[in-house]
Amino acid sequence: MTIPLRDTTTAPRRCTHDYQVSCSNCRLGTICLPLALEADAIDQLDEIIQRGRPLQKGDHLYRESDDFKSVFAVRSGSFKAYRTTDDGREQVTGFYFPGEVMGMDGIAKNSHACSAKALETAAVCEIPFNSLSDLSVKMPTLQRHFFQLMSREITEDQQLITLLSKNTAEERIAALMLSISSRNARRKLSATNFRLPMSRIDIGNYLGLTVETVSRVFSRLQKLEVLQVSNKEIEILDLKALQDVANVIIETE
Amino acid sequence: MTIPLRDTTTAPRRCTHDYQVSCSNCRLGTICLPLALEADAIDQLDEIIQRGRPLQKGDHLYRESDDFKSVFAVRSGSFKAYRTTDDGREQVTGFYFPGEVMGMDGIAKNSHACSAKALETAAVCEIPFNSLSDLSVKMPTLQRHFFQLMSREITEDQQLITLLSKNTAEERIAALMLSISSRNARRKLSATNFRLPMSRIDIGNYLGLTVETVSRVFSRLQKLEVLQVSNKEIEILDLKALQDVANVIIETE
DNA sequence: CGGAGCGTTGAGTACTATCAAAACAAGTGG
DNA sequence: CCACTTGTTTTGATAGTACTCAACGCTCCG
Numbered sequence: 001m002t003i004p005l006r007d008t009t010t011a012p013r014r015c016t017h018d019y020q021v022s023c024s025n026c027r028l029g030t031i032c033l034p035l036a037l038e039a040d041a042i043d044q045l046d047e048i049i050q051r052g053r054p055l056q057k058g059d060h061l062y063r064e065s066d067d068f069k070s071v072f073a074v075r076s077g078s079f080k081a082y083r084t085t086d087d088g089r090e091q092v093t094g095f096y097f098p099g100e101v102m103g104m105d106g107i108a109k110n111s112h113a114c115s116a117k118a119l120e121t122a123a124v125c126e127i128p129f130n131s132l133s134d135l136s137v138k139m140p141t142l143q144r145h146f147f148q149l150m151s152r153e154i155t156e157d158q159q160l161i162t163l164l165s166k167n168t169a170e171e172r173i174a175a176l177m178l179s180i181s182s183r184n185a186r187r188k189l190s191a192t193n194f195r196l197p198m199s200r201i202d203i204g205n206y207l208g209l210t211v212e213t214v215s216r217v218f219s220r221l222q223k224l225e226v227l228q229v230s231n232k233e234i235e236i237l238d239l240k241a242l243q244d245v246a247n248v249i250i251e252t253e
Numbered sequence: 254m255t256i257p258l259r260d261t262t263t264a265p266r267r268c269t270h271d272y273q274v275s276c277s278n279c280r281l282g283t284i285c286l287p288l289a290l291e292a293d294a295i296d297q298l299d300e301i302i303q304r305g306r307p308l309q310k311g312d313h314l315y316r317e318s319d320d321f322k323s324v325f326a327v328r329s330g331s332f333k334a335y336r337t338t339d340d341g342r343e344q345v346t347g348f349y350f351p352g353e354v355m356g357m358d359g360i361a362k363n364s365h366a367c368s369a370k371a372l373e374t375a376a377v378c379e380i381p382f383n384s385l386s387d388l389s390v391k392m393p394t395l396q397r398h399f400f401q402l403m404s405r406e407i408t409e410d411q412q413l414i415t416l417l418s419k420n421t422a423e424e425r426i427a428a429l430m431l432s433i434s435s436r437n438a439r440r441k442l443s444a445t446n447f448r449l450p451m452s453r454i455d456i457g458n459y460l461g462l463t464v465e466t467v468s469r470v471f472s473r474l475q476k477l478e479v480l481q482v483s484n485k486e487i488e489i490l491d492l493k494a495l496q497d498v499a500n501v502i503i504e505t506e
Numbered sequence: 507c508g509g510a511g512c513g514t515t516g517a518g519t520a521c522t523a524t525c526a527a528a529a530c531a532a533g534t535g536g
Numbered sequence: 537c538c539a540c541t542t543g544t545t546t547t548g549a550t551a552g553t554a555c556t557c558a559a560c561g562c563t564c565c566g
Contacts, residue, residue, distance in 0.1 A: 083411065086500055091415040105411065107404035113411065133397060140390050147386070150403045153361035157410035158358065160337065162344040162419040165461030169554065200513060208418030211333065213554055215514050230562080231513080247339055422522070427550050451546060462524055483546080484531085 022046045028099040028187070032073040032125070048131035050053055051075075054123045061102070061116040061124060068106030069193050070126045074098045077122025078197040082205075083114040092206040094156075095119075095198060099185050119197040164208045171206040171215045174246035175225070181236060192236040221245070275299045281352040281440070286325040294392055301384035304328075307376045312368040314355070314377060321359030323379045327351045329464070330375020332452040333457075334366040335356075345459040348372075348451060350436050357403050372450040412477075417461045423461040426470045427499035427506070430480070434489060445489040 024039065026032075050070075055061060061072060064083055064140045079096040093114055096102050105113040107129065128198040136143035163172055196203070204214045221227040226242050228235035237241055276299045277292065279285075284300040303323075308314060314325060317336055326365065332349040347366055349355050358366040389396035417423055438444040449456070474480040479495050481488035489495055 002450070041481060063330055067279060071360075083415065085415060085419065089419065091411075091418060091542090093411045093414060104404055105407045107400050108402075108408055114407045117339065133393065137390055137393050137396065140386065143390060143396065144386060147399075147403070148361050150400070151357055153407050154358045154403065154410060155366045157407060157414060158344075158346045161346060161410060162336065162415055165344060165458075166338065166342065166415060199511095210555060211513075212515085212556085219514075452543095454543095464545075465524085465547085466522060467520095472546075 010043050010113075022250070023049065027074075028073075032082055033100045033102060041142065044135060045142065048128060048135060049230070050126040050128070054121065055118040057118055057120050059118045061118065062106075062112050063115045064112055066106075066112045068103070068110050068112050069130065070118070070128045071103040071106075071132070072124040072126055075123040078114050078119045079207075080119055080198060081114045081116050081204055090205060092202050094160075095140060095180075095202075095206070097172055097180075098187060100183075101149055102183060104153055119202075139218070160201075161214075169207075169209050169213050169217050170220065170245055172209065173199055173203075173214065173221070174226075176203065176207060176243050177234065177236065178246055181239075196234055197230040269456065276302065279328075281326075281328070284355060285352045294395065296394070297388060298395065301381060301388060303379040303381070305372065305376075308371040310371055310373050312371045312372065315359075315365050316368045317365055319365045321356070321363050321464075323381045324356040324359075324385070325369070325377040325379055328376040328378055330368050331372045332375060332457055333372055333459075334367045334369050339500050343458060345455050347431075348412075348455075349438060349458070350433075353436075354402055357406055357489065360403075369449055376410055422462050422466050422470050423465065423473070423498055424458075424500075425462065426456075426474070427495050429460060430457065430489065431495060431499055434492075439466060445492070447487055449485040449487055481489075 022044050033037060045169075060108050061079060061241065078091050078098075079092045079102060082090050082092045084090055094102075102116055102124075103112065124212055131144075132146065136146060151212070163175055167175070180194065180196070181191045184194050193243065198206075200211050200214045203209075204211045207214070209217075218227065218229045221242075222229050224241070226236075226238045228237055276295050284474045308330070328426055329351055332354060332355060333345050334347045334349065335343050335444075347355075348368075355369055355377075356365065384397065385395075386481075388398060416428055420428070421436050433447065433449070437447050443449060450461075451497045453464045453467045456462075457464045460467070471480065471482045474495075475482050477494070477496065479489075479491045481490055
């Protein structure tokens with residue numbers, strides 16, 4: 001499960017490990033770029049992607065206001081994206097798991113709008129944006145897919161907005177657990193048993209709650225036998241109930 | 254100020270009104286698509302844009318789950334975008350003023366992720382997405398600009414996320430007033446005197462507050478002589494103070 | 507083993523929501 | 537033009553959810 005790499009802060013550019021894979025044989029398949037592309041197209045994409053950047057827990061992939069050069073697809077491990085507010089506080093804007101693409105917020109101003117930090121040992125595919133643009137011009141399908149990827153990021157942000165704007169602490173936590181569950185399922189991992197890579201602090205920050213509230217909600221959901229929580233290990237005991245909690249039950253009429 | 258069009262539900266396709274303008278002589282200039290394009294490019298863009306769709310207050314430009322065909326640039330008037338949550342409630346995701354582009358959330362799934370409703374009499378430029386895609390392939394600059402536009406939408410959503418996650422009612426209202434103020438300024442309108450096109454309900458919905466709270470905050474800011482509020486008419490009396498309210502003063506150390 | 511950071515739990519508080527009522531504005535039809 | 541309806545906005549009283557402050561148990565790692 002964990003990556004067979006460690007301690008390679010200065011990663012050797014090419015070695016024979018599994019991160020050497022190409023897009024065509026990547027086990028993440030079509031998750032990262034939902035490409036129903038011809039083999040030829042995949043090869044071209046493959047050309048521009050730079051692999052082999054293992055990061056340790058706590059390492060930054062990029063920082064806010066860094067020059068924007070590339071977007072990144074997570075290959076293994078996980079990341080949090082966050083921005084620093086005017087008054088110095090941190091706002092977590094998203095968590096990223098294998099197959100998901102980060103950094104598109106940097107396109108607007110040619111500098112990253114948020115920082116990305118590894119929550120555990122992690123590896124990414126770096127996709128230089130200029131090359132991607134150029135290739136998109138030649139390959140309308142790729143352009144379309146990338147538009148879709150960005151659009152999806154927009155709709156996901158809007159879902160979070162709704163969550164923050166309308167939902168209670170329990171609903172927010174339940175929604176996050178369900179989100180992580182389904183993203184796991186997409187990668188053929190267990191939808192009911194998983195380990196949270198992020199701290200309670202990050203969860204609270206992301207969901208607009210304090211750590212204490214997050215902790216209390218977990219305790220409550222455990223008491224209700226909806227979740228089994230043991231530190232970062234989560235087991236969904238009652239999926240239906242969890243969905244009910246998330247869905248806002250309110251049936252006034 | 255209001256548009257010289259009314260009652261044209263079935264808008265005549267071509268008439269001699271001012272909405273006949275082309276991109277090259279549009280007084281919104283580079284606001285909508287920040288195009289530093291060559292004249293030739295602008296003409297090509299102009300070709301694909303469909304104008305003359307005046308809407309009345311309350312009319313929908315598109316609805317959630319409508320087929321996605323186009324994005325829209327606001328020409329006059331204003332819109333709110335909203336999505337309906339699973340339990341039937343409404344979540345306002347944004348307000349759109351002249352020069353701003355709506356509908357990019359629809360690209361991901363080829364159907365609109367939210368509805369767009371005119372807050373007052375309004376007109377738009379419709380930009381068919383397929384044509385835009387095709388043109389982008391031929392014009393890398395246009396592709397780049399459109400990527401940037403989408404990226405900007407992402408960063409703006411993230412700002413709203415931060416606002417909802419971290420800020421008090423007063424801070425949220427202040428931030429919205431400042432946002433509207435600066436968007437007005439960009440269009441060479443007054444940054445201190447303006448009319449809110451949306452209701453208190455919409456403001457509250459957008460900012461994750463109840464109507465009552467919105468109203469109370471306006472009253473308080475008025476008492477503090479930061480704002481002059483008279484129904485929908487807003488005057489910013491003390492910009493500095495308003496920025497202080499928005500910026501989270503908290504200077505613990 | 508001990509410290510540092512993380513996570514949990516408790517008590518009290520505060521901000522915002524909820525409920526309720528009334529003033530006000532806008533639109534309709536007689 | 538006015539009575540009437542409907543929806544919006546404001547204000548007040550009360551309640552509840554989540555925050556703050558505080559203490560303590562747990563983990564991880566040097």
